[in-house]
Amino acid sequence: MSEPITRRRILTDYRIRVAKCEQCGKQYFPPKSFCDVEGRHSKISHIEYFNDKGTIVSANIVRRPTNNFRYLDSLLTAVIAFDQGQIKIPGRITDYTPSNQEVDVTRFIDREVVPRFRRMFCDGESGQIYYSSLAFSFTDDYYSYQNYVIETPSNEELGKPGIVGYGVYIPKYRIKNTPDSGTGVEERTLPFADEDMVTFAVEAAKRALIHSASPSKLVTKCVVGSESNPYSVKPATSIITQALELGERFNDGFFTGGTSTQFACKAATDEFIDAVSLVTNPVFTDGGERTVMVIGSDNSQAAKNDPLDYSVGAGAAAFLFGARDVIATLDAFVTYSSDTSDFWRRDGQKYPKHGGRFTGEPSYFKHVLTATRRLMEKTKLKTCDIDYVGFHSPNIKFPITVAEKMRFNPEQYETGLIARWIGNLYSGSCPTALAAILDLAKPDERILITSYGSGAGSDAYLFTITEKIKDKRERSIPVINQIQSEHREYVTYETYRKWKEIGS
Amino acid sequence: MFAADSHEFYAGNTFPGLYASMMTRYLHDYGDQNGKCRETLAQIACKNHHHALSNQYAQFRRAITIDDVLNSPKVADPIRLLHCSPISDGAAAIILTRPELARRYTDTPIYIVGSQQATNDISLYSRNSLTEITTTTITVKNALNEANLTMDNVQLVEVHDCFTIEELLFLEDSGCFKKGKGWESIHESYSSFKGAKHIPFLCKGKELIVNSGGGLKADGHPVGATGIRQIVECFTQLVGKAGDHQVELDGELNTALTHNIGGTGAIANVHVLTKHLR
Numbered sequence: 189m190s191e192p193i194t195r196r197r198i199l200t201d202y203r204i205r206v207a208k209c210e211q212c213g214k215q216y217f218p219p220k221s222f223c224d225v226e227g228r229h230s231k232i233s234h235i236e237y238f239n240d241k242g243t244i245v246s247a248n249i250v251r252r253p254t255n256n257f258r259y260l261d262s263l264l265t266a267v268i269a270f271d272q273g274q275i276k277i278p279g280r281i282t283d284y285t286p287s288n289q290e291v292d293v294t295r296f297i298d299r300e301v302v303p304r305f306r307r308m309f310c311d312g313e314s315g316q317i318y319y320s321s322l323a324f325s326f327t328d329d330y331y332s333y334q335n336y337v338i339e340t341p342s343n344e345e346l347g348k349p350g351i352v353g354y355g356v357y358i359p360k361y362r363i364k365n366t367p368d369s370g371t372g373v374e375e376r377t378l379p380f381a382d383e384d385m386v387t388f389a390v391e392a393a394k395r396a397l398i399h400s401a402s403p404s405k406l407v408t409k410c411v412v413g414s415e416s417n418p419y420s421v422k423p424a425t426s427i428i429t430q431a432l433e434l435g436e437r438f439n440d441g442f443f444t445g446g447t448s449t450q451f452a453c454k455a456a457t458d459e460f461i462d463a464v465s466l467v468t469n470p471v472f473t474d475g476g477e478r479t480v481m482v483i484g485s486d487n488s489q490a491a492k493n494d495p496l497d498y499s500v501g502a503g504a505a506a507f508l509f510g511a512r513d514v515i516a517t518l519d520a521f522v523t524y525s526s527d528t529s530d531f532w533r534r535d536g537q538k539y540p541k542h543g544g545r546f547t548g549e550p551s552y553f554k555h556v557l558t559a560t561r562r563l564m565e566k567t568k569l570k571t572c573d574i575d576y577v578g579f580h581s582p583n584i585k586f587p588i589t590v591a592e593k594m595r596f597n598p599e600q601y602e603t604g605l606i607a608r609w610i611g612n613l614y615s616g617s618c619p620t621a622l623a624a625i626l627d628l629a630k631p632d633e634r635i636l637i638t639s640y641g642s643g644a645g646s647d648a649y650l651f652t653i654t655e656k657i658k659d660k661r662e663r664s665i666p667v668i669n670q671i672q673s674e675h676r677e678y679v680t681y682e683t684y685r686k687w688k689e690i691g692s
Numbered sequence: 693m694f695a696a697d698s699h700e701f702y703a704g705n706t707f708p709g710l711y712a713s714m715m716t717r718y719l720h721d722y723g724d725q726n727g728k729c730r731e732t733l734a735q736i737a738c739k740n741h742h743h744a745l746s747n748q749y750a751q752f753r754r755a756i757t758i759d760d761v762l763n764s765p766k767v768a769d770p771i772r773l774l775h776c777s778p779i780s781d782g783a784a785a786i787i788l789t790r791p792e793l794a795r796r797y798t799d800t801p802i803y804i805v806g807s808q809q810a811t812n813d814i815s816l817y818s819r820n821s822l823t824e825i826t827t828t829t830i831t832v833k834n835a836l837n838e839a840n841l842t843m844d845n846v847q848l849v850e851v852h853d854c855f856t857i858e859e860l861l862f863l864e865d866s867g868c869f870k871k872g873k874g875w876e877s878i879h880e881s882y883s884s885f886k887g888a889k890h891i892p893f894l895c896k897g898k899e900l901i902v903n904s905g906g907g908l909k910a911d912g913h914p915v916g917a918t919g920i921r922q923i924v925e926c927f928t929q930l931v932g933k934a935g936d937h938q939v940e941l942d943g944e945l946n947t948a949l950t951h952n953i954g955g956t957g958a959i960a961n962v963h964v965l966t967k968h969l970r
Contacts, residue, residue, distance in 0.1 A: 248770070249712075249768060251767055265703055265713070266713070293769050294723070296716075309702075322699070
């Protein structure tokens, strides 16, 4: 697909943009500049269905996909109606693998679906990757529908900065670690064939916006930490910004910046301190209120049969930082790093290499413990003053070892040990543990998290929960609910490798 | 095969997939619980193969059964391979002239008394209904008006049966049968068929032959040549030179109609042909 066509399609397909005639109400997809009924003098406005749910009008299962969709053996496509049938659009149903037996497709009619931001296809190995929200999943399946309602901010003055909203997205598909891999990770998440770290990030950030009820136009920076960006050169953040309309919109662009960061598994947490610094900086906020989105997202990479291949997961966690209606204030911070080569991936190489046993003692433990201890000293807190701790979890043994050395008890660290069920989310690992803790934490409780990024470094943060968390909790989709969803599906090792490779 | 609308194509749909969506909706809105409607859509393929048996130009001169259709490879559920026409190689030609000059060249001219074309959205999803081809409705109505005839006068139709659902939709959109009721009549006609060379459908109390040479399904679908091939089929039938697959009616065969569409009905061409001018 040529670049000009791609750009036009981005504007229509990322947010399902539809033209609506102001006079007669008729809607058009793709959008057009005049109404068939009212003529060229008609007044056209645009509406978007990105945050709505649609209904299937009809469907079929393509058993012989076109070359672009060969990566799916067969696929369910559908005509989807929005706005009580005022507009119909074509779509592909995702997170669904048709049975080899003939399927009674009529049973899909009238089922509700929700738009998902997914890969559609790629132009070969080196061409562009085409994303679109013309992918949908069933609302009564794994991915439930949430409306994005912006609430009027409270009257409180801008105060101590922190988290104003968060969201986690972990995919529907799982693989069991059987026999026991020895990592303590019992099962792991993996991408569906059309997912990658960009699509994870969009879903997590979408949930963070919904949870915050804060306007997306306030987001003035979006930072994405990852080590599985599908592009070596092209920012994931611009794709996410366009899909979620982050920042003030102008001429189909946005007054929003951001970068894709890389510091192995701490690429996201490294940005937490930057985020809270920015939202209180008058130059950044321009005298008003601004927010910063920080996302950790990875389709965690591992070579086939490498020890990592039995611990890696997939998913993302997103945090919206601001200075009003904060659910958790960021109270203290320590970062610690050294040139320690325990894990790396050379440019152009597909999979990381690692230092085996070297990754533990001089790498993970040294940095995590040093940062955590320094934070405790700095804040003059004792372990009993902390309610929850969360550590980067390349496996289960490492974070438990740290917790025990620091004399934290299981009640403090078990909540953050979700890697047991989702695997190592790399840049998303520690952030997802934080989200799992936020799902349960009560006002005035303290959370300590310490990330770890190979290469190597650790960021330790102390958060304190505010009363606001109670107001926003009903809008969160708890991590544990995603982990235990009755709709999760398990795949074979062969399918896991195949889908993981596509999205890497 | 690609879907013509780029949004349908980039959402993963295919040309058979679009017709499959039309069939899905039809089965949902008008089908029955006993599977008879699905059986009818297989019967249409069997009927067209049966018609092709005696057509020396047909691509598939072999009989197929309902089970053959329902067990053929899946293309786009609910469409299976034997619900689909092939893509064929071939050519067809006709010589056209003004009616007053026709007898200079032949003793048996066939007159085009209605010729209409209509267009609609190329994308299936933009249409009001997935179970009606509006261009068919408009062109059939206008062509018959132009000819000062009704469907009751038509004895033979060549329908664009690229997929069997399309033949069923034509028979309803053209007014032969009420919307949603066509399959019941076809099922009854096919089931009561006693072994003649053509299987007529009982339409409003009279017999209507549909796709006498096998249609796109069995005669073949040389895409750009198909519309002319349909005219040739009707011409040879009307002049009585169809050989082994000549239609045999109680009365004289005088009026035929051809229906040729593009895409999923984005464009339709209908011609009404008669042996005798009234």
